[in-house]
Amino acid sequence: MKRRVVIIGGGAAGMSAAAKARRTDAELDIVVYERSGFVSYGACGFPYVIKGEIARIEDVIVRTPEQFARQGIQALIHHEVLAIDTERQTVRVRDLTGGHEFVDHWDELVLTTGGQPVRPPLPGVDLPGVFTLRNVEDARAIQHWLHEQQPRTGVIIGGGYIGLEMAEALAAHGVQLTLIERLSQVLPSFDNELAAQVEAELRQHQVDVRLGQTVQAIVGDERVREVLIDGQSIPAEIVILAVGVRPGVALARSAGIALGTTGAVAVDDHQRTNVPQVWAAGDVAEALHRVTGKPVWVPLGTTANKQGRVAGENLAGGDARFGGIVGTVAVKVFDLEAAMSGLSLARAQAEGFAARAISATANSRAHYMPGHQPITVSLVFDETSRRLLGGQMVGHEGVAKRIDTIAAALQAGWTIDELAELDASYAPPFAPVWDPILVAANLARK
Numbered sequence: 142m143k144r145r146v147v148i149i150g151g152g153a154a155g156m157s158a159a160a161k162a163r164r165t166d167a168e169l170d171i172v173v174y175e176r177s178g179f180v181s182y183g184a185c186g187f188p189y190v191i192k193g194e195i196a197r198i199e200d201v202i203v204r205t206p207e208q209f210a211r212q213g214i215q216a217l218i219h220h221e222v223l224a225i226d227t228e229r230q231t232v233r234v235r236d237l238t239g240g241h242e243f244v245d246h247w248d249e250l251v252l253t254t255g256g257q258p259v260r261p262p263l264p265g266v267d268l269p270g271v272f273t274l275r276n277v278e279d280a281r282a283i284q285h286w287l288h289e290q291q292p293r294t295g296v297i298i299g300g301g302y303i304g305l306e307m308a309e310a311l312a313a314h315g316v317q318l319t320l321i322e323r324l325s326q327v328l329p330s331f332d333n334e335l336a337a338q339v340e341a342e343l344r345q346h347q348v349d350v351r352l353g354q355t356v357q358a359i360v361g362d363e364r365v366r367e368v369l370i371d372g373q374s375i376p377a378e379i380v381i382l383a384v385g386v387r388p389g390v391a392l393a394r395s396a397g398i399a400l401g402t403t404g405a406v407a408v409d410d411h412q413r414t415n416v417p418q419v420w421a422a423g424d425v426a427e428a429l430h431r432v433t434g435k436p437v438w439v440p441l442g443t444t445a446n447k448q449g450r451v452a453g454e455n456l457a458g459g460d461a462r463f464g465g466i467v468g469t470v471a472v473k474v475f476d477l478e479a480a481m482s483g484l485s486l487a488r489a490q491a492e493g494f495a496a497r498a499i500s501a502t503a504n505s506r507a508h509y510m511p512g513h514q515p516i517t518v519s520l521v522f523d524e525t526s527r528r529l530l531g532g533q534m535v536g537h538e539g540v541a542k543r544i545d546t547i548a549a550a551l552q553a554g555w556t557i558d559e560l561a562e563l564d565a566s567y568a569p570p571f572a573p574v575w576d577p578i579l580v581a582a583n584l585a586r587k
Contacts, residue, residue: 143168143169143170144166144168144169144170144248144249145169145170145172145245145246145247145248145249146159146162146169146170146171146172146247146248146249146250146251146456147172147174147232147245147247147249147250147251148171148172148173148174148250148251148253149173149174149222149225149232149250149251149252149253149254149392150173150174150175150252150253150254150255150423150425151173151174151175151177151179151180151181151216151218151253152175152180152181152182152184152253152255152423152424152445153181153184153423153442153445153446153449154253154255154422154423154424154425154426154445154446154448154449154452155173155175155180155251155253155422155423155449156173156180156181156203156204156209156216156449157422157445157446157447157449157450157453158251158253158420158422158449158450158452158453158456159171159173159209159214159216159453160209160212160214160453161449161450161452161453161454161457162453162454162456162457163212163213163214163453165453165454165457165458165459166457166458167213169457171213171214171215172214172215172216172217172245173209173214173215173216173217174217174220174221174222174232174234175216175217175218175219175220176219176220176221176222176237177218177219177276177277177278178218178219178277178278179202179218179276179277179278180204180205180206180209180216180218181202181203181204181205181209182201182202182203182276182277183201183202183203183442184201184275184276184442185442186200186201187201187274187277187279187280188274188303188306188307188309188310189306189310190280190284191280191283191284191287191307191310191311192309192310192313192314193313193314194313198277198280198281198284202277206218219236219237219238220234220235220236220237221234221235221237222234222392223235223242224392224395224396225250225392225393225395225396225398226396227396227397227398227416227419229246230246230247230248230250230418231244231245231246231247232244232245232247232250247418248418249418249419249420249456250418250419250420251419251420251421251422251449251452251453251456252392252393252398252406252414252419252420252421252422252425252426253421253422253423253425253445253449254389254390254391254392254393254425255389255423255424255425255440255445256275256386256387256388256389256424256425256440257275257386257387257388257389258273258274258275258382258383258385258386259382259384259385259386259387260273260382261298261356261382261384263356263357263358263359264357264358264359264360265358265359265360265361265365266359266382268359268361268364268365269361269363269364269365270286270290270292270361270364270365270377270378270379270380271359271365271380271382272286272379272380272381272382273381273382273383274303274307274381274383275386283379283381286379287311287314287316287379290364290378290379291314292314292316292377292378292379293315293316293317293378294316294317294318294319294375294376294377294378294379295311295316295317295318295319295377295378295379295380295381296318296319296320296321296368296375296377296379296380296381297311297318297319297320297321297380297381297383298321298356298368298380298381298382298383298384299321299322299381299382299383299384299385300320300321300322300324300326300327300328300329300350300352301327301328301329301330301383301384301385302328302470302472303381303383304320304322304327304381304383305320305327305328305339305343305472305474306472306473306474307381307383308320308343308346308348308474308475309346309473309474309475311379311381312346312347312348312475316378316379317347318347318348318349319348319349319350319351319368319375319377320343320348320349320350320351321351321354321356321368321370321375322350322351322352322353322354323353323354323355323356324352324353325352325353326340326352327339327340327343327350327352328472328479330481330485330488331479331481331485331533332485332486332487332498332519332533334500334517334519335479335500335517335519335533335534335535338477338479338517338535339474339477339479339535340352342474342475342476342477343474343475345475346475351370354370354371355370355371356368356369356370357369357370357371357372359377359380360374364378365377365378365379365380366378368380386424386440387404388403388404388405388406388424388425388426388438388440389424389425390404390405390406390425393406393414393421393425396416397416398414398415398416398419398421399414399415399416401427401436401438402435402436403427403436403437403438404438405424405425405426405427405438406421406425406426406427407427407436408420408421408422408426408427408448410429410462410463410464410465411451411452411455411460411461411462411463412426412448412451412452412455412463413455418456420452420455420456421452422445422448422449422451422452423440423444423445423448423449424440424445426448428444428448428463428465428466429463429464429465429466430465430466430467430468431464431465431466431467431551431552432467432483432484432530432531432551433484433492435492437466437468439466439468441466441468441470443469444466447463448463451463467482467483467548467551467552468481468482468483468484469481469482469544469545469547469548470482471540471541471544473541476537477535477536477537478534478535478536478537478538478539478540478541479533479534479535479540480533480534480535480540480541480543480544481531481532481533481534481544482531482532482544482545482547482548482551483521483529483530483531483532483547483548483551484496484521484530484531485521485531485533486498486519486521486531488531489521489523489530489531494523494530495523495524495525496521496522496523496524496530497521497522497523497524497585498519498520498521499519499520499522499581499584499585500517500518500519500520500581501517501518501577501580501581501584502515502516502517502518502577503515503516503518503573503575503576503577503580503581504516504573504577505536505537505538505539505572505577506539506569506570506571506572506573507569507570507572507573507574508573509569510569510570512538514536514537514538514539515536515537516534516535516536516538516539516540516543516577517534517535517536517577518532518533518534518577518578518580518581519532519533519534519581520532520547520557520560520581520582520585522556522557522585526556527556527557527558528554528555528556528557529547529550529551529555529556529557529559529560530551531547531551532544532547532550532551532578532581534547534577536577539571539572539577543576543577543578546563546565546578547578550563557582557585557586558586560578560579560582561579561582561583561585561586563578563579563582565578565579
């Protein structure tokens with residue numbers, strides 16, 4: 142009898158697990174239950190679809206249920222798993238289209254329930270015109286509102302990655318924007334010096350940035366009209382809630398599957414949970430941080446795909462291992478690029494390192510090449526061991542891929558001295574003789 146594999150969640154981790162399991166064992170019986178109407182899509186592309194830079198939302202859909210069916214994977218959309226019974230090895234499922242419920246048996250279970258956008262308990266949070274952005278339906282709803290309602294004013298609540306990308310997207314539709322962040326800077330995970338450059342870029346594009354302020358209520362009648370902050374009214378015909386994401390662990394918790402210190406599902410380096418034959422991957426699961434050696438929760442599509450592949454191979458009899466992450470991210474804010482990998486100075490000090498940060502600004506290309514732009518590089522290192530702990534960059538070109546050099550150095554465990562000795566490429570159109578990374582590393586070396 143074929144072994145039955147049930148995967149809960151059809152995002153990056155779930156479909157990667159399904160595809161890898163199928164390639165590893167052609168005899169498995171694989172079914173994926175997905176609550177929404179789509180599987181296997183590039184959620185990071187949504188802001189650029191909304192902006193209009195990507196013509197159709199279908200362009201960010203990687204594969205359809207019909208395509209997976211040809212591979213022998215049953216991907217059932219509009220199906221919500223309501224409960225997991227780990228003793229009987231069953232799940233209770235509701236068909237959201239037909240309305241009926243049924244029980245399915247599994248031999249191997251994969252939790253890829255992802256993350257859930259935080260919806261703060263604010264008055265008016267459910268008014269028409271107030272959106273989060275997590276799945277295809279969310280992106281389509283925002284598109285429809287922009288085209289049908291043509292809002293002239295908008296508020297973005299939250300200054301993280303989604304909030305910044307949506308600022309660019311809405312500005313492209315002529316929306317006069319206010320961005321509200323309750324902390325003292327945008328991009329809270331960045332060090333202040335670099336975050337200030339991102340804030341300046343927003344202001345240069347006429348985004349009214351309000352820092353250190355708290356939203357009290359969202360106000361409207363049949364649709365959103367304004368946002369109240371600290372007693373002040375801000376007009377808003379569209380509101381984007383971008384205040385963060387939490388791991389979607391409700392099913393896991395109710396089934397007795399252990400959560401880790403971060404609040405996400407605890408897994409080992411094979412993506413196993415504490416329950417035999419139950420695996421977890423993607424935004425619902427923890428990962429090992431290679432710099433600190435501790436579990437961390439960093440919801441990224443890159444991690445989800447890798448963890449999903451590991452879980453899929455192992456449940457099918459393989460022996461794959463996920464070695465961890467260094468938390469590499471990049472974001473585009475209008476004409477500016479910002480990226481980081483590893484630990485910020487504040488995080489490194491909180492982790493107990495004798496941490497110091499050194500920053501330097503150098504050209505993206507040779508100084509005599511047209512179009513060269515300044516890049517600010519900040520490196521965090523341990524003064525005792527000289528080990529590189531993290532890096533951040535901001536600039537108008539050449540940032541988003543340069544951060545990969547820092548990621549590789551962190552993963553290899555380099556010191557600041559080894560980074561300074563890197564044999565980096567040089568060609569006037571691409572980089573100066575002394576690349577900005579080397580300039581910062583040599584400054585730290587001294």
